[in-house]
Amino acid sequence: MEIYKFAYQIIEEAGRIIRDSIDDELHIETKSNPNDLVTNIDKETEAFLTKQILNTYPHHRILGEEGQGRDIEDEAGTIWIIDPIDGTLNFVHQQENFAISIGIFIDGVKYAGFVYDVMNKKMYHCKVGNGAWMNETQLKPLKNSELKSSLISTNPIWLTKDKLADIYKLIIDDARSTRAYGSAALDFANVAKGITSAYLTMRLHPWDFAGGLILVEEVGGVVTNQLGEPLNILEANSILIGNKSIHDELLSQYFLPHTSLLKKIHTERFKKNK
Structure with a gap:
């Protein structure tokens, strides 16, 4: 079979x-x-x-x-x-x-x-x-959208982290609204279905994103870490997914201006299967 x-x-x-x-x-x-x-x-x-x-x-x-x-x-x-x-x-x-x-x-x-x-x-x-x-x-191919007119999803815990609060708070303030579903896999599925336009979180393990990664890409979505790099399927990663337009907007305007901080977090925290 x-x-x-x-x-x-x-x-x-x-x-x-x-x-x-x-x-x-x-x-x-x-x-x-x-x-x-x-x-x-x-x-x-x-x-x-x-x-x-x-x-x-x-x-x-x-x-x-x-x-x-x-x-x-x-x-x-x-x-x-x-x-x-x-x-x-x-x-x-x-x-x-x-x-x-x-x-x-x-x-x-x-x-x-x-x-x-x-x-x-x-x-x-x-x-x-x-x-x-x-x-x-x-599922239909994803439609492009802007952050200001989009529902996005994230884990609100990142708003409690001093180093990340400024990045995440600004995104949440600028989005139309934000949801927290409590399942990363369903967050990926919701983006693939067009229920939300983007999903971002600071840390997921391979088992959290492996199935959803393929789903989102198959409908034309973009899946990277928060530095714009491809996900490593054997390691923990930060996550930024969405339709092409909102992914580009989030990456260029909200994450890449904090490249030094994000690189430091990736180096210190993301180890294989830990």
């Missing part, structure tokens, strides 16, 4: 398992801080996806949020980058607004992206060169 069709099927199945267990008691642990949660469902979903992939494609490699593939040092071969539940806080507190995210790369080249809005049964998916889709509906 084609990798793309296989991936679609196992993601749907993983989503069904999550929905069937949504009312079960959760076992919740913390990771890097009290708000960085992981549940038994995160771990079980990654284990399920990993088993399905390796049973079918034993030579493929997996980089997953909950521990798979942290020793991957290069982009050779077929790599699946998996977030079993992106938006774990939403999952725990709301039982919605979370997604399964998978990006598939072959020798470092983008192959396919998936963001599955589990509770709404909305599968955002694409195979490079064939357009992006939500279930059976093809």
Whole structure:
């Protein structure tokens, strides 16, 4: 079976398992801080996806949020980058607004992206060169927009950081309005669908952005870090995505004037899979 069709099927199945267990008691642990949660469902979903992939494609490699593939040092071969539940806080507190995210790369080249809005049964998916889709509906190419007339999304935590507050506050002041969804994967999907015009955040891991990266580019969006550089799929990155016009505006007018600060943050904070 084609990798793309296989991936679609196992993601749907993983989503069904999550929905069937949504009312079960959760076992919740913390990771890097009290708000960085992981549940038994995160771990079980990654284990399920990993088993399905390796049973079918034993030579493929997996980089997953909950521990798979942290020793991957290069982009050779077929790599699946998996977030079993992106938006774990939403999952725990709301039982919605979370997604399964998978990006598939072959020798470092983008192959396919998936963001599955589990509770709404909305599968955002694409195979490079064939357009992006939500279930059976093809997504339209993105329309250009200006910041002043656009909805954007971001994580408001960056407004509390002294070094970044001035950059983010100015963007939020100049935008029409700002949203915070609590799931990076769904933020990417919202840009791909045209619900928001841009998404920016200071730090995401590969599993947070791998599926959405491919989706957004497939509808003509631009995806870079906040220095305008391509994302490294094996490392944490800052994120700036949007339609071409608003991406250019945000990059040139708001981020590049702070190049020295941003380069310092990238050098100090962004280490592979940490």
